[in-house]
Amino acid sequence: MALVRVAEITASGFRVARTPPALGRPLLDQDERKGAPPVLVIAYEEWQRRFDGDPAIIGRQVRLDSELHTVVGVMPAGYRFPIADTYWVPLKLDPNDYERGEGPWLAMFGRLADGVTLDQAQAELTTLGLRSAATYPETHARIRPRVMRYTRPFMDLDSPALVWALRAVQLAIGLLLIVVAVNVAILVYARTVMRTGEIAVRTALGASRRRIVAQLFAEALVLSGTAAAIGLTIAGIALSKTQAIAEEMMGDSGDIHSSLPFWWELDLSASLVAYVVALAILAAVIVGVLPALKATERGVQANLQQLSSRGSGMQLGRTWTALIVAQVAVVVAVLPFAAWVAGESLRRAAVKPVYPADQILRTWMGMGVLVVPPGGDPA
Structure with missing residues (x-):
């Protein structure tokens, strides 16, 4: 059983x-x-x-x-x-x-006809609902049928508060990632600038500009590729754990709202992996190729003179200076939001329920399956 x-x-x-x-x-x-x-x-x-x-x-x-x-x-x-x-x-x-207005709870699914939109289907269903309400006012007067997408019972994003909350979280995460990306870009750029002397010497020894740029691009590609691989690994593990936790929390009670749908799979799709690979290549171009082109655009004498004139210091261009300023501004903007979220989380965690939650038991009844072998006793 x-x-x-x-x-x-x-x-x-x-x-x-x-x-x-x-x-x-x-x-x-x-x-x-x-x-x-x-x-x-x-x-x-x-x-x-x-x-x-x-x-x-x-x-x-x-x-x-x-x-x-x-x-x-x-x-x-x-x-x-x-x-x-x-x-x-x-x-x-x-x-x-059954008497009118009574009966079991049913979930109805349908498929839109070719060329029919949700709004058109809703208009037709509304007409049927009004007709039914006029025919049976005692039981159907307040019934208003509504067409919903198949995913709606599981992903209800129609609440404005929920939508804005999700957008705020996404914005905060995006800003945090931008700060990290700018930090890495500045570090790579600084490393490239500090190697101006090396680039000048290699150029004097006969290394072509193309070869130097290719080497710096390869170094940046190794860095971004390693970061992408680590990120995909962590994301895969996190998604797998999230899927397991969601399935455990939802349970298997048989209610449409308490079971994950069969198409709900949190995993790394091929398109996502391709997107991450493309971002890794783009990052390598930005932090590797562009600084390399800038470092090799001047002649050997100019690079050596610039290196000797500035000594051990490093000068940042307007673009990188603007990135640093923007980074500081983003951090200043995100910190109050992060502090508010942390405070709200601590406050809600400290709230004690008004009912004894540890004394409440939730259970359900299910159907059993018994396999009867061929020729066996089905009783």
């Missing part, structure tokens, strides 16, 4: 998903009729894990809760629609069994 996620779904749900099963068939309209034999469609992962990938799984009986179901199909790998389900049974719902 084990707890599993079971979705009671209509046959139209499989038509909406437009994903054919890997084995057998999906649920059909006749499976929803009263008196129809109980059937079941299972996920590919469940087929492999619980049934060892048995090719004769179609027609096998599985007990869900207290009722035997016949397996009629296996969905492809990764299919968990609509939320994170692994078993699908027909939704046998007769409106005559």
Whole structure:
């Protein structure tokens, strides 16, 4: 006996998903009729894990809760629609069994027709809702149907306060990264400037400008590539931990709002890795090639004279001076915000709940699955 996620779904749900099963068939309209034999469609992962990938799984009986179901199909790998389900049974719902305004809670999913926008679908649904309210004012007067994106129940970003909070956090993180980037750029530039004498000597010995620039670019590329690799590694570990924590917190209660959807995967995509690689190359060009070009644009005599005239000091151009000024300004602007966030966090952590949280128990009931071997006793 084990707890599993079971979705009671209509046959139209499989038509909406437009994903054919890997084995057998999906649920059909006749499976929803009263008196129809109980059937079941299972996920590919469940087929492999619980049934060892048995090719004769179609027609096998599985007990869900207290009722035997016949397996009629296996969905492809990764299919968990609509939320994170692994078993699908027909939704046998007769409106005559309920009084108007009563009945079980249902989640409805649909697919927009080609060329139809959300606003157009909302207008049509609003018309239907008003018509229903006029027909049944005692139960439907306050019902206002609304079209939402499929991701909306899991990523509700319509709250202005939440949107502004996320933007503020993103802005603060972005400014912090800019400060770090400017620091690194200035250090690399300073290192290049301090090597002006070396560059002048190498030029005098016959090294071409192209070769010197290529070497400095390679050094900067190694630096930026190493930083990118470390960043991707840390990000991958953090995303993996975040995914595990989110799954643990959400649990598996069967509620649409308490389970991560099957498409929710926090990992490093190929496009993200390509973006980071491109940024690493761009950073190498900015902090390696540009200072190298500036350092080699003058002749050997000019570089040696400049080096001897300034001694051990270093002069920054207007651009780098402006970057330093901007960096200080950003730090001054971010520090009060960081102090406020830290203070709010400490204040909220010190607040004691008005109820005994350690004496509250949360639990739920789930459906069990019992595999009945061929020829075995299903009782």
